[in-house]
Amino acid sequence: MSASAEMLLEVGKEIETEIKAASGNEIFIRAQLNSKNIIEEIEVLARGNSYSAPAVINNIMAGEMIIHNHPSGDLTPSAADIRLAAKMAAREVGFAIVNNQADQIYVVVEAGSKKENKKLDKEEVLSYFKKEGKLARELERFAERKEQLVTAEKIINSFNQHQFDFIEAGTGTGKSFAYLIPALFYNNLNQARIVVSTNTINLQEQLINKDLVTLQRVLDFDFNAVLVKGRNNYLCLRKFKNFNKNFENDELEIEEKIFNELNDWKKHTESGEKTEINFQLKNKVWNQIAAESDLCLKTSCPFYSNCFFMQARKKIYKADILIVNHHLLLSDARVKDDTGSADRGILPNFNHLIIDEAHNIGEIATDHLGYPLYQPLLDNWLKRLSGDKKSLLSEIREDIAFTVDSDQKRLRDILDKKIIPTTQKIRDLIPQYFNELKDLISDYKDKKITVNANLKNNPKWKEFHKTAEDLAAYLKNDFSFLQIIYENLYLGLEAETEESEMKIKSSLNRCQDLIKRVEFNLKSEDDDYVFWLESSYYRGSEQIVQKSAPIDAGKFLPDMIWSKLTNVIFTSATITAANSFDYFYRETGIKKAEELKVESPFDYSRQAELLIPLDFPDPGNRNFLKELVLSLKEIISKAQGSTMVLFTSYKMLSYCYNNLKAELEEKGIRILSQSKLSRNYIMQEFRSQYKTIIFGTSSFWEGVDLPGDLLKYLVMVKLPFPVPGEPLYKAKENLLKEKGLNPFYNLALPQAVIKFRQGFGRLIRSKNDTGFIILFDRRVKNRSYGQKFLDSLPQGCPVSEVNQEELLAKIDKNGE
Template structure:
């Protein structure tokens, strides 16, 4: 077919220019059609050699057509072409091949014509949640004006390709407000919607309860998939390696390996959650799927891959439920330009609802960070070569068999051993340089103090580069068929990880990017031994979100119970890069319908010493002994430091035990088990720090008192926060008022929100930090939470008011 039949003359010229710029090599281009179905606009995505170019699928799922050239002039598609065309075709993306002169085109997959979207009927959907509507038949139904208002705004965001930022107070019923539009959009339009949450609890509620109920009421049958991270699934290929190389190095119980092997044959899902017996984390880590080890199309077990099966199910779904961790894994891979060999995490989507959005900046910072740890390097080395009780293990041994011998094997093993020695030395040097606790930012004096650490980093990099050079020489000597052998590709997969380590070493040594924060922290390994991590974190993750998420997705809905400070969204929007999005952005706040003024008493002892005062700890312990006996347990006590928690626990636990009250504390058991015991035992008190300020949902009589022992200001000692504070100061802004204060208020709102989880809940929030009433900024804390009853007086008065409130009559 002549190219001019499918591609405009202007676009043909652009393609020729791109091929010429690539010196006649292969080029992959994204293309968009005009109203007549002709390619009108093209953009270069990647360049390769005379035989191939990387197909960066995550950049190609939202285009109309993918075009690439065959320099040979033979336009018949290769197997790789067909594989990529098939994946893109599932998303409705066409696939064309042209010659270098762009005279002819071979249409492998026709692009799906763009279908007109069916807008959502706002009034009809609002009526569903109104009195007399189908949802009014729900048990315990209450009409909530805020819920209907939120639904209306979500509908508008879908219809107008908008961005909605919505604070929905506790009890609004926000999940129904966004699920109804999402499910109906999936029914009426050929577009995928993703709902992302921060907690497993909310995911389970959505998938097991809310979505089935909404589908039943609406009469819809939208295919919904809960997508988990790939580490939740067994990798058949890794299991086969363990079976082949011997289990005695990994398993203390020989029956466990056999049980896993038998389960792998019978399980339809490969999901760890479905295993009917306990598998320790260290064992599962040896056989689960991992992105960095995935061989993609070259995996011999690809046709039976559990992860691929889930992805196919996700690709056939119109609504996906994921967590923020998975969402950012997907976004991170898209930013790195990963092609189909490593596979992206999620299928393409055009509408995103991000629930529990208040921690978006932290999630983005974590996933956009680059990390180097000795354990990570040693793990890669072991996968290439190690020695077990039965002899050599790892992919290098299989590579020797595949190649019929490898004369460099002995030298390579020596190289790998030296890299391992350099890695262990790196650990020792950095641990000697770091303080016993905390983190260190790599700037100024710290760089000079850590000079030996950088020298050891250079030594590690040099050893890795030497090994990589030898590998490259061997690869050049292999014919193309052998390069494509699965074992060779698996070997190169691990080698690529070592290349990443070498690049990280160079970037960390140079520290040349002013938009990155370079830092190091001391950590504990699984068994408690000390280690460290070198980290590179973006200074402004919001800029990355804006470029790679906000501009790529048609509809974005951000919602949480805590997004405002003093009624303003500005702080949160600045941290996540939403400022300046123009008319596309809408902000709405829907207050909680709960009766806080009748059901909650906010108490502040005005005579409490300031938290920085030497006598504060003694005062706090004395007050808690009285307060927790008065409440007969039923209390959550929240601290801002583990040291304060420990000191307080040591002071008050014996007294409370004498009153037959159980004190649970963070760190003595796994979080979910602590919460379960707290719910089950009424006469109990739970002491928690940072992670317990949010995500704790204990309705009813089990929780009647929340104590906030200090306003949750973060001291800017963490390197990333420190760098962001310095950036504000350099811009002439007050770090306290533009960062530390609003961040503390949002955290405070989360802690306050632990008390009232249902409309019938009742209790006291006790703030023992008197700065909330003695400092001018305290008004912002108080104006950011619902209006309650108040007991702001001296300690004795607070105790009296609490007793009257908890035990009326």
């Protein structure tokens, strides 16, 4: 190993002094190099223990170097060092290790060329947000808002300094323009692609169809914005050709009318996007013609030049700003991380990311990092492999017939004596596997059962364990036999067999994934994960799912995505809990960020009031639901519409719906219940019909925008605390206890406060909206933690305790 002290000539003593100040422990340094590759300036970013230090790499730029010391004196890079060095190399950042005396240095990765990014002119960009600015001339109801100016200034600084920023901007701040305008200016200066990620379709459509269209007229330069969708949203022309052939041969379960509508749409569509379809089409039909990554022939496809997804992909790579959702963002990051290839994802390389509706990012990351296993996943793979005369095994049999004589018998024997019997064993084992899980979970009252030592001692688990081992073994055997067929029959053959080759590669990849899922959930030994069994109903029948999720997604996110970026802006109306970003730091795994909290510009002292009914029983009281039904009946009868009731469980929602439906319908009031109707249908009906009430839970606490007179009364039945018995929640609790933290104040309370604030934010959506929020949970008044919820209300919002008579009088007065 070569180690040279030449690079340390100017800063060696300074580094040694910093290491001594850290008691000889590891420190993490940002270093600037001169033209002769000598380190001329250092900045200590973090200090650790004798074997590690936090890698604070948020705003490290190309041409710089990060350095840390090995107190042992051995400068050999560890596996973790090499992983981080590889990520830094992609950003053209150098990576080196020094000893504690700072007289030896080992350069793992050389620093790249220093890039001087042009900085935004703050005065020029902020001028767009002022009353005499260009935005005001374009928008009819524009008003200069100091909150928007402060937010925009913070975002300008974030781009100029390449920072990570947490920005909480209250409803009505105008944060979309506050980040879009600086982002577009920065891209125009530096040709630096910007990705904007949102949680809801509503916000995506607002950005792409409204805000960015406005900015095309307002800004003095052109830009190209694209809404990015996953491959499955696009029609595959090759698959449609086969679909059409199967229909002609009467091999499809589809009505002729639907097929003709689909065929007509296919002839006229320009984008091939599923969202264009304006007739009812079942998902199982769409999946037969939708594009799929592992069934794509790429340039070998005869339809490549007209491929809808490839045309969309070309637009993505030419775009200045990409609008995505959190699911796609995290899927892209995980694929790239798992494969180690930046070319395997949907998104091109980027260094600048804006995450709007950022309060959801931890929960969505948790979902994406799990390995769920459910029967349809296995059934779908099996159907493609060996379902009918169009299956992969049928195609393999036909292809074997065209091989030379010496190979035919051997390959046919593998197919008939190995693959087909093994596949049949898998077919027999799948229902047995899930029936045994169903029998196991029936021993317990809960719908979700944590897989732990107690469960594994259950005789039924041990019986299931043997079945699972058998299933994994047969899947591995099938994989091995298919691999032999692939290598001997398809690998390296001519284009005519490329489709069959692609199909068998797809089957092999999916089989490998299924093996991983079966074994990962069966062993359930990864300390970073929690494992559980979950019983739910799907299309009228019970379905058992094996689930797994990281206990702390924030542990994985820095390596998976944040470390690859130089600038990330997280923004939402609700990031803080009790005015602190601490919970969000844990959710994202980020150690250091700039912070900004901006209040809503709405006048809540005039526009809203929180009403808390007097003498109402606590939610734990057995009379709570009965009293709630009586009170809701009077409120809804008086309000006659413009009301949304938010519940924290379907059970409570269903109880109230069943006890109020008939009586309210007699009065001409219709309840649109999430237990009976889809979210989209509810929103359409509520907007178009008078005397309708929404009963919602889960998704209705956020992303609902009903301005003006559409929504005047928002009822929150309970404070939205998470369900304490959930396996993931219990695992998070235990992890916090191990760290010496109180789970209630560091998990349950922050989650509940953030969701409460989201729910509260459904009422006032513009400066002209007015209305009441009615909260039936008196714990905000009689529990010590209740003040945390009240402190989270927008500034100036009045809080009143009222009896039922006073409450109804307020509704009466508001309706005049």
